[in-house]
Amino acid sequence: MKKIIDVKDLYTQFGANVVHAGLNFHINEGEIYGILGPSGCGKSTVLREMVMLQEVSGGSIEIFGRDVANISYDDAQELRKNWGVLFQGGALFSSLTLYENIALPLQEYTKLDKNLISEIVAYKIDIVGLKPKDASLYPSQISGGMKKKAALARALSLDPKLLFLDEPTSGLDPISAREFDKLILKLRDLLGLTVVMVSHDLKSIYDTLDRAAIIDNKVIVAQGKLDDIISMDNQFIQTFFKADI
């Protein structure tokens, strides 16, 4: 299996506060990988470091064979076109309609004509389960679940092979959350995506993840298949997975 992301000795520090003291893990092509851990352990920070929103203090993160900690501007731009990021709140551009939000990367990065762009957008809107008539709405006019779907469509607009999800099901009702899980699984199979996600939602973790890493107390305390992780003797793992649900 091909490694898409390879994190080696990742070290993160905010002022005097050490967040990660040497993380090592890798993510294979085609899998859904979860980064889990208690609040404040720096899960989102790892994600932000991967997508180059945050500088790493030491170590390396290789994505598609390129080290994001040490990368030229052009390479970084190239890399950015090859992944999609879904933010917790959607972060859709509030001055643009859903259609414009999804079409924006296509207009900026490709020379395709309008008709083809609108067909691609139509396809993306359909694939995430939105209706064509939603396309003309503004983000302020739609519900939280729809916002997430639209943001997912935007993340997918350039046909990335890699998708980052930051708490994809937070703020959704249980039914929408399960729907969203199914959507992620469907898209992975349909488009051959590799998915990296940070999540707190236990049901979502059980349903979607292939493998996971658990960060606790600055290091990775467990990684691998979920079944193997659950049996491990760690206080966080015991309380998190053995909680009555």
Place this chain on the structure above:
Amino acid sequence: MLSKKNLSFTSSFANNRLDFSLAGEINLYTLVSFEKELESKLRNGSELFLNLDDITSIDTAGAIYINKLEQTFAEKQLAFSLTCKNEQVISTLKTIHVLHLDLEEFVYKQPLFIEKLGEDAVLRMKKFVEFLSFFGQISYGFFYLFKHLRSLRYKEIFFEINENAIKAFGIVALTSFLVGVVMAYQSSVQLKIYGANIFIVDMLGISIFRELAPLLTAIVIAGRSGSSFTAQIGAMKITEELDAMRTMGFDPIVFLVIPRIIALMLMMPLLIFVSDVTGLLGGMLVANLDLGISTSLFLDRLNEVVAAKHFFVGIAKGPFFAFLIASIGIFRGMLVKDDTQSIGINTTKSVVESIFAVIVCDAVFSIIFTNLGI
């Protein structure tokens, strides 16, 4: 692994059939060259045979394009066929195939000019009615508080007085002083020609007391407090704080709106007074340096020729201006919708509208006062 931009073509034409072979990757970036190449090779009415055997990968955009090609050929009733060995490419092509989308719904229709005009007019009308209703709510709030003086938010009022008036004294004083200097300096040139140096006192006294000080103060406060009211209340609306207050039974009118209005109405006369004093100070300085009018002469003359009514007219305008600035600022804040751009738009509008309202109000006052002979 990163998407590459290599795609090459070979084609041959025979028996009214175009054999078109591709090698490499079909994706968002190579699609345009594929499209162009195919168009240049394709003759009217010819059949097409696509050979995708050497394609290593295809993305959904490419698949959508090939799907569309197939449809157009089917519409023209021309033969279209393709071959492909790569399993992955075939499966991507298949996922697109099942979709049937109605593109009509995506077409954005540009509204007619007259349509926009009508919509705009109705929108403005609605905003005005909304403002009247807001005015009604404020009035109701005032009456309610008259009856229940104890529920007046004294703490908030003093907080707002400090934020919006006390902290504004400096900037109001400085602006007025400079305007006083400029006014005196400009008119001294003219007055010197006629040897009418002493009339600078009449001119400055009346113009600053009656018009300049109130207007200048109002403009500074509109820019300073009007905008901050809009941004504060607007942000509270976005974070659903206003809704939370309502559900807990804290009427935002009583808790947020009225304290701000009262604070500004109480303090505006004081701010105008500061502006009066510093404006005259600036004028006096220039009169002394440029026209040789001593401070005591200036003050004597001021006492003699400028009636007290001019001063009181200026001060009396204060609460009215303050009411306009505060209520427009807060109203605009309440109009903020659930997006970030709306805060910017409403803040701009709040400042522009409150300055405009202040000037209109000033014009109305000057008509009233003239007719009353004040």
